Amino acid sequence: MSAEPHPLPVPALSVQHLSVAYHEQPVLWDVSWASPPAGLVAIVGPNGAGKSTLLKAVFDLVPRLSGEVRIFGRPLAEARRRVGYLPQRASVDWDFPATALQVAAMGRYPCAGWFRPLPRAERERARAALAEVDMADLAARQIGQLSGGQQQRVFLARALALEADLYLMDEPFAGVDAATERAIVEVLQRLTREGRTVIAVHHDLATAPQYFAHVLLLNVRAIAAGPMAITFTPENLARTYGGRLSLLEQAVAAAQGGRAGL
Amino acid sequence: MTEFLQLDLAPMLAATLACLACGLLGNLLLLTRQSLLGDAISHAVLPGIVAGFWVSGTRAAAPMVAGAMAAAVGATLLIALVRSRARLEPGAAMGVVFSGFFALGLVLIEVSGAHAVDLDVDCVLYGQLEALIWPAATGPGSLLDPVALAEFPAEAKTLALVLLLILGLLALLWKELRLAAFDPDFARSIGFAPRALSLLVLVMVSVACVAAFWAVGSILVIAALVAPAAIARLLTDAYARQFLLSGAAALAMGAGGYWAAALAPRVLGLDHGLNAAGMMAVTAGLLLVGACLLGRRGPAGRAQRRVAIPVRAPAAAE
Numbered sequence: 001m002s003a004e005p006h007p008l009p010v011p012a013l014s015v016q017h018l019s020v021a022y023h024e025q026p027v028l029w030d031v032s033w034a035s036p037p038a039g040l041v042a043i044v045g046p047n048g049a050g051k052s053t054l055l056k057a058v059f060d061l062v063p064r065l066s067g068e069v070r071i072f073g074r075p076l077a078e079a080r081r082r083v084g085y086l087p088q089r090a091s092v093d094w095d096f097p098a099t100a101l102q103v104a105a106m107g108r109y110p111c112a113g114w115f116r117p118l119p120r121a122e123r124e125r126a127r128a129a130l131a132e133v134d135m136a137d138l139a140a141r142q143i144g145q146l147s148g149g150q151q152q153r154v155f156l157a158r159a160l161a162l163e164a165d166l167y168l169m170d171e172p173f174a175g176v177d178a179a180t181e182r183a184i185v186e187v188l189q190r191l192t193r194e195g196r197t198v199i200a201v202h203h204d205l206a207t208a209p210q211y212f213a214h215v216l217l218l219n220v221r222a223i224a225a226g227p228m229a230i231t232f233t234p235e236n237l238a239r240t241y242g243g244r245l246s247l248l249e250q251a252v253a254a255a256q257g258g259r260a261g262l
Numbered sequence: 263m264t265e266f267l268q269l270d271l272a273p274m275l276a277a278t279l280a281c282l283a284c285g286l287l288g289n290l291l292l293l294t295r296q297s298l299l300g301d302a303i304s305h306a307v308l309p310g311i312v313a314g315f316w317v318s319g320t321r322a323a324a325p326m327v328a329g330a331m332a333a334a335v336g337a338t339l340l341i342a343l344v345r346s347r348a349r350l351e352p353g354a355a356m357g358v359v360f361s362g363f364f365a366l367g368l369v370l371i372e373v374s375g376a377h378a379v380d381l382d383v384d385c386v387l388y389g390q391l392e393a394l395i396w397p398a399a400t401g402p403g404s405l406l407d408p409v410a411l412a413e414f415p416a417e418a419k420t421l422a423l424v425l426l427l428i429l430g431l432l433a434l435l436w437k438e439l440r441l442a443a444f445d446p447d448f449a450r451s452i453g454f455a456p457r458a459l460s461l462l463v464l465v466m467v468s469v470a471c472v473a474a475f476w477a478v479g480s481i482l483v484i485a486a487l488v489a490p491a492a493i494a495r496l497l498t499d500a501y502a503r504q505f506l507l508s509g510a511a512a513l514a515m516g517a518g519g520y521w522a523a524a525l526a527p528r529v530l531g532l533d534h535g536l537n538a539a540g541m542m543a544v545t546a547g548l549l550l551v552g553a554c555l556l557g558r559r560g561p562a563g564r565a566q567r568r569v570a571i572p573v574r575a576p577a578a579a580e
Contacts, residue, residue, distance in 0.1 A: 056447070059447070059450060059451040060450070061447050061450055061451070080451075080452065080453050083451075084451075085447070085448060085451035085452075087445065087447050087448055091445075091447060092444060092445045093295070093444070096293060096443070096444050097293070097495070097498065097499045097500055097501045097503075097504050098440070098444060098501055099500075102440070102501065103444070106441050106444075106445070106448065106449075106452075109437065109438075109441060109452060109454060110452045110453065112437075114435075114438060114454075115434050115435070115438075117436065117437065118437055142499040142500070144499060145499075158448070162452070
């Protein structure tokens, strides 16, 4: 952890007046939000609400119409080594000829730098990151031969190998088995115990209050944000999910703490 | 022996070097599912090559490479423009642009008078391997004789230089190119410029296309770009082995195809040679069939791997 002296805790991530559009269709509109300085934060909202786009906009992966992004109070270029990205698992071709270790080792590339092979010590740190997600035995396995949950663990190991202070994760729980979900939760909790911040796009309304301490409710605009207990209310969820009745019912059931409706 | 050195060594070497240069780069196109882009570039460079030839009046490499680069960049930009303005699917945009560029090149050949010298449609389609002769060779000693080597066909030397350049870049940017090919978004998030890297690959593809043009012809450049990588992909799931096997396949395609075309008829007692570029593509096709049947991903390999079928979750795209 590179601790910077600051009189007030700086938000791990803050965006101001962020707008993004695809083909003239706004995906994010004038979103201003400051995350808490540490802890587990969920970004929740319906499909097409711009959740993934928000993470991509932080890393300049999509063109912004307007807005500013700060990581620990700094622009991305100055804070790149403090922030790590875990893309959606479905965003890459898992048929690619690479081993689990080769993928995890990509998290050590910033330390290794350009124009040279990865030093052995860095590869060993990537191996250690794989061990943290119980994937040490499968380090030499081709990624195409891993299950969905194992592939997600490899992605998580690559993120851990970055040793970042802030993680932006796009649906870390999408399509994984129950054991992997528990393993990921444990890793996320360990990260926050170490004082790091994890901001994750999360789809499952039932587990959101269980796993995360803070929430940003997003639907093109920022609807509400704050501690889970006072923000994740039926009223706010209704505003976020709009007229989508079935989703709304799920949301309300989830907000009332029951898993019955799911 | 002297006859082999004079007539066959240079074309065989040029064919093999062309297949190696294109085949190794082809891996990076195949692994990013852009093989069609190689096709597009190999065709789109033609008007640039003809224009370079027309302006300079010689077959010197520099003006043609410059023209080819301009055409390749122009075609790439035009493809992007057609995609965004007309909202066509990428394949359609590429198909329209590269066939248009190729046709423009053929028209340029006709109107420029280049065909009167030594650039004609046949040469564009099939290459000009038989023109690469080394009359200065007097025996095996010529291989070490600087005076005789100076007379060695320039096309083969250019190809050797391009191959060295490609090998150098692959060695220097081994992990960077793999990262950018596998996950460009993550690469960008950690500051490893994937767009610059993929642009570099495209520039190298157009350089290789121009250099290989004289050996195997514009159309067969695509076979050299796609086939070795495809053959290797059928045989392995390991990244480094993918490049090694594609190199071996390119070697077999270039040298084997040339041998089948030029030497086999003599051995078999036919009184005419076969078209070298054609035989190279045929050799590659046969290798591909063999790889299909024997490879890990073919019927034989699939039976072995049936145990471990990856479980895929539905893509939650947003």
